Amino acid sequence: MSTSLLPTSPFEQPTRRPVQPAILHALGPRPQFDGIRNGRIGQDIPVPRRDSDTPEVSHSAVDISPSYLVGRRVLARHGVAAELVQAKSLDPIEFHFRAPVHLLVVCERAVRREGDTFVEGLPRSTLRDLSRKLTFVPAGYEYHEWQVPRVLTSLTYFYFDPGRLSVQDEPAFAQMPLTPRLFFENEALSCTARKLRTLIENPESNTQRYFEALCIVLVCEVMDVTGGASGVKSPVRGGLAAWQQRIVTDYIEENLAEQISLATLAGLVRLSAHYFCRAFKQSFRIPPHHYHSSRRIEHAKMLLAKPTTSVTEIGMSLGFSTTSSFTAAFRKATGQTPTAYRRSLI
Secondary structure, eight states: OOOOOOSSOTTOOOOOOOOOOOBOOOOOSSOOOOSBOOSSTTOOOBOOOOOTTOOOOOOOOOEEESGGGEEEEEEEETTEEEEEEEEOSOSOEEEEEOOSSEEEEEEEEOBEEEEEEEETTSOOBOOSBOTTOEEEEOTTOOEEEEEEESSOOEEEEEEEOTTTOOOTTSOOGGGSOOOOEEEEOOHHHHHHHHHHHHHHHSOOTTHHHHHHHHHHHHHHHHHHHHTOOOOOOOOOTTSOOHHHHHHHHHHHHHTTTSOOOHHHHHHHTTOOHHHHHHHHHHHHSSOHHHHHHHHHHHHHHHHHTOTTSOHHHHHHHTTOSSHHHHHHHHHHHHSSOHHHHHHHTO
16 A cells, blocks of 8 residues: 655645635545645535635645545644544544655554554564554655544544745744654643644634644644754763764653664664673663663652553553562662552642
């Protein structure tokens, strides 16, 4: 399965045609994005006429197969398209994308019985609970995922055309090297994405200007997370460079529940496993597997502060096979059981 590019380039301004009310087209596996798609998923209805400078958007979206398993709505403006995808059944489903536009995937709700996700340049992930996770795919990179869902999947896709985006006081996407990210969390990005999703679900008369403003915010946040300017730290002598530290720690944070091999981490920063282990310990004062374990426990502490989540659920979400193994690891690190720690917070 592959993503075919339509004759017009992504987000390209078409030849001017006589002004007429925009009619929403049925969205197939490769939808054409044209203004606002509102109403119920799968329902085509007229929408208000666009301003004269609003481009019609036509590009290859994420290819979803079988396409009839989902409903899709979209809102597009000035080089950015936001698409809401809602699954209609729990049948196996597949996603594929490669195009000259950047893609941000926001998982509102997604839990799979089995499946895996691949982003070019990163190791595959078989993470089961994808809810509230974000994935960024730079232009030209391949993205592929298949899953057997446990719940009805709800996603939002954001497409950015690097040739048409320009944000004041920020480098253009076209001039900035962006790195792929798989299943990470960022509250600022998620908050902006939720607001944009709400606009697609409940468009109002003032949707256009608000959408544009939120898109500017989203672009800046994406650049900051995936390649924006950041302070450069002086590397520890004999340790990992700042960019290597960032890539490795980000990957560990995004895959706390996974069993991460030393070879995987070393491969991310293009080092041999032996040299990487020495350099990591020089930079962080502890071996990689101890760092991974400590981050799991710190995340568990945050989750234990939420009384609605059981100790068993927390342990499973962090990759522990049983409650007893989670309890043993937590007690070894903190001197308390998870339950005792939770009580101490009251």
